[in-house]
Amino acid sequence: MKKSFITGFAAVLLLVSCKNDKKILDSLADYNNSMEEKGYHFGDKLNLPEEVTDNAESISISFGDKETSDLTIDPKFFDFGDNEVTFNIKTKGGETLSQDATINVFSKIPEQDIAYKIVAEYPHDPEYFVEGFLLDGNTVYESDGLKNASQLIRYSLGATTPTTTEKQPANIFSEGIAIAGDKVYQLTYQNKIGFIYDKNTLKKISEFPLPDEFGEGWGLTYDGKNLIADSGSNDLYYLDVNNPSKVVKTVPVGGNKTIYNQINELEYHNGFIYANVWHQPYILKINPSTGEVVGKFDFTKITEQYTKDDSEHVLNGIAFKGENMLVTGKNWPKIYEVAVQ
Structure with a gap:
C-alpha cells in the first residue's frame, strides 16, 4: 500500500x-x-x-x-x-x-534621409544591363549582365560608344566590379568564379573561385585595403585583394526598422559604403565598421519612370564624380549626377 x-x-x-x-x-x-x-x-x-x-x-x-x-x-x-x-x-x-x-x-539610431539635387544628365546606352558601375577619372567602367550578353566595357562619361570592350563567354552572367591598383576585379552571378583584368586593356589576367561563404556574386567595391562583396543578403564580405577567394571578415548590414536584404551594387567613398537595394529605389550609406545604415537616398522619382514599363529596369549603378554621385540603372538611357544637399 x-x-x-x-x-x-x-x-x-x-x-x-x-x-x-x-x-x-x-x-x-x-x-x-x-x-x-x-x-x-x-x-x-x-x-x-x-x-x-x-x-x-x-x-x-x-x-x-x-x-x-x-x-x-x-x-x-x-x-x-x-x-x-x-x-x-x-x-x-x-x-x-x-x-x-x-x-x-x-540599428539603434534611425537612418537619415539624405537630400540631393540633380545637377547633370549624361547619355547611357539603354542596351546595357548594368551590374557593376564605377568612374575612374572621366572614364566609366561598366559590367553588363545576362547570359549571351555579358561584357566588361569602358567609355568616357558622356559618350555611349565604348572605347574598350571585353565580351564574356555565353554562359557567363557578369556582376559587380571594382578597381584595385592597375586591375579590374569582376564577380559573376551563379558561375561561382571571378575574373581579374588589366585595367588599361581589359584583357583577362586570371580568374578565381568565389569564396565558399557565398554562392552568388552581386556587388563589389574596394576600400583601399580589401575588396568588399555582397551576395544578395544583408552581409558584406571583405575579401583579400591578393586572394579574392578568401573572406577576411563578414559585416552584416542593418537599419533602424529594416534589415536591408538583397543589397546589390556597391561603391566605397570617403569612409562609407554606398549600396543599392535590388528592386527598391534606395541607395544606402553604410558605416563599414559596424554595418549600420546611417543614411538613405530615395530615388523613387527617377526610378519609377523606368520600372513602370519593366520591373527589371531597376536602379543599379553607383559611382562618384568628386563629391557628387552618379546613378544609373539596368537599361536606363541616362546617367544622373546628383549633388548631396
Missing part, C-alpha cells in the same frame, strides 16, 4: 512538472514570436515572461559554439538581422529545457 502511494505521488509530481515545463516553453515561444517582427536594438534587454523567469534557476542563450547568460542584445554575440539562437533553461525543479528561436536585431 505504501509503495503504491509513493508511486502514485511520484506520477502526480511528474505530471505537474511536465505541465509546468510546457507552460514555460509555451510562454517563451509566445514572447519570442511577438518580438520577432518588432525586433530589438543593441543594448536592449530581453524581458522574458514571468512564467519563465519565476520558474528558472538559470537562463542562457547559445549561438552554435558561443553561449551567454547575459540577456542583453550585445554585438559580441548578436548581428544585424536574424540571429538563430537556442534558449537553455534550468528550472527550479531540476529540469533542463531548450527552445530554438529567432532574434531579429536592428
Whole structure:
C-alpha cells in the first residue's frame, strides 16, 4: 500500500512538472514570436515572461559554439538581422529545457534621409544591363549582365560608344566590379568564379573561385585595403585583394526598422559604403565598421519612370564624380549626377 502511494505521488509530481515545463516553453515561444517582427536594438534587454523567469534557476542563450547568460542584445554575440539562437533553461525543479528561436536585431539610431539635387544628365546606352558601375577619372567602367550578353566595357562619361570592350563567354552572367591598383576585379552571378583584368586593356589576367561563404556574386567595391562583396543578403564580405577567394571578415548590414536584404551594387567613398537595394529605389550609406545604415537616398522619382514599363529596369549603378554621385540603372538611357544637399 505504501509503495503504491509513493508511486502514485511520484506520477502526480511528474505530471505537474511536465505541465509546468510546457507552460514555460509555451510562454517563451509566445514572447519570442511577438518580438520577432518588432525586433530589438543593441543594448536592449530581453524581458522574458514571468512564467519563465519565476520558474528558472538559470537562463542562457547559445549561438552554435558561443553561449551567454547575459540577456542583453550585445554585438559580441548578436548581428544585424536574424540571429538563430537556442534558449537553455534550468528550472527550479531540476529540469533542463531548450527552445530554438529567432532574434531579429536592428540599428539603434534611425537612418537619415539624405537630400540631393540633380545637377547633370549624361547619355547611357539603354542596351546595357548594368551590374557593376564605377568612374575612374572621366572614364566609366561598366559590367553588363545576362547570359549571351555579358561584357566588361569602358567609355568616357558622356559618350555611349565604348572605347574598350571585353565580351564574356555565353554562359557567363557578369556582376559587380571594382578597381584595385592597375586591375579590374569582376564577380559573376551563379558561375561561382571571378575574373581579374588589366585595367588599361581589359584583357583577362586570371580568374578565381568565389569564396565558399557565398554562392552568388552581386556587388563589389574596394576600400583601399580589401575588396568588399555582397551576395544578395544583408552581409558584406571583405575579401583579400591578393586572394579574392578568401573572406577576411563578414559585416552584416542593418537599419533602424529594416534589415536591408538583397543589397546589390556597391561603391566605397570617403569612409562609407554606398549600396543599392535590388528592386527598391534606395541607395544606402553604410558605416563599414559596424554595418549600420546611417543614411538613405530615395530615388523613387527617377526610378519609377523606368520600372513602370519593366520591373527589371531597376536602379543599379553607383559611382562618384568628386563629391557628387552618379546613378544609373539596368537599361536606363541616362546617367544622373546628383549633388548631396
